[in-house]
Amino acid sequence: MRIVVIGGAGTIGKAVVAALSDRHEVVVAGRRSGTLHVDIQSPDSVRDMYREVGTFDALVCAAGEAYFGPFDTMSERDLTLGIESKLLGQIRLVLRGRSLISEGGSFTLMSGYVLNDPLPEATGFAVANGGVEGFVRAAALTLPRGIRINAVSPGLAADSYEQFGRFNPGRLPVPMRTIGSAFVRSVEGSRTGEIIRAW
Numbered sequence: 152m153r154i155v156v157i158g159g160a161g162t163i164g165k166a167v168v169a170a171l172s173d174r175h176e177v178v179v180a181g182r183r184s185g186t187l188h189v190d191i192q193s194p195d196s197v198r199d200m201y202r203e204v205g206t207f208d209a210l211v212c213a214a215g216e217a218y219f220g221p222f223d224t225m226s227e228r229d230l231t232l233g234i235e236s237k238l239l240g241q242i243r244l245v246l247r248g249r250s251l252i253s254e255g256g257s258f259t260l261m262s263g264y265v266l267n268d269p270l271p272e273a274t275g276f277a278v279a280n281g282g283v284e285g286f287v288r289a290a291a292l293t294l295p296r297g298i299r300i301n302a303v304s305p306g307l308a309a310d311s312y313e314q315f316g317r318f319n320p321g322r323l324p325v326p327m328r329t330i331g332s333a334f335v336r337s338v339e340g341s342r343t344g345e346i347i348r349a350w
């Protein structure tokens with residue numbers, strides 16, 4: 152398969168690329184990283200990326216930003232980052248890519264454990280993750296041409312533990328291979344409309 156991995160140079164994205172690249176042609180995309188440049192927050196940039204990429208069989212999004220910081224001072228404006236990047240940015244990839252992806256292709260979006268195991272500092276991510284999971288379940292009902300869609304919800308990645316472990320008392324890090332394999336289950340399997348947890 153020819154698989155586009157947006158955010159493929161990031162912490163989670165590298166695990167996705169490692170899990171897929173020995174069997175597939177993987178195209179890594181990012182704003183500055185990768186071989187294909189795209190900003191998922193920009194409709195024009197997403198349109199241009201799809202023009203440039205040509206034929207593809209699967210798209211994985213391992214990108215999506217949101218506010219991370221104190222809850223007490225969090226503003227509406229802080230929340231817009233998660234809504235415009237992690238939520239709408241990922242939805243945009245599906246809306247604009249659904250007519251372009253190969254028959255029987257798949258989209259795999261990014262959620263995360265803070266939806267189910269909330270941290271006050273990660274409220275912006277939780278809000279975006281809830282929207283992403285709702286979108287995936289609804290979109291799977293009607294996507295045409297056998298196109299599948301899932302979200303992967305990783306736990307706290309081993310490679311992020313040093314940075315974020317202190318916010319997650321008692322949470323064990325998830326090995327990067329476990330996270331990568333959750334994406335493989337979405338891309339290579341036959342599931343659709345599911346939230347595949349890696350934690």
Ligand SMILES: NC(=O)c1ccc[n+]([C@@H]2O[C@H](COP(=O)([O-])OP(=O)(O)OC[C@H]3O[C@@H](n4cnc5c(N)ncnc54)[C@H](OP(=O)(O)O)[C@@H]3O)[C@@H](O)[C@H]2O)c1
Pocket residue numbers: 157158159160161162163164180181182183184185189190191192213214215216236237240261262263264276304305306307308309311
């Ligand atoms: N790390 C974890 O433990 C963990 C756990 C659960 C969920 N997640 C979720 O996984 C996602 C990625 O996290 P991460 O830790 O892998 O972050 P990361 O290391 O910062 O990597 C993010 C990647 O996404 C790309 N990117 C960011 N914004 C983009 C945009 N607007 N358009 C296109 N590409 C963009 C970045 O490349 P450029 O800078 O070149 O654009 C980078 O390659 C987040 O949504 C996060 O909530 C992470």
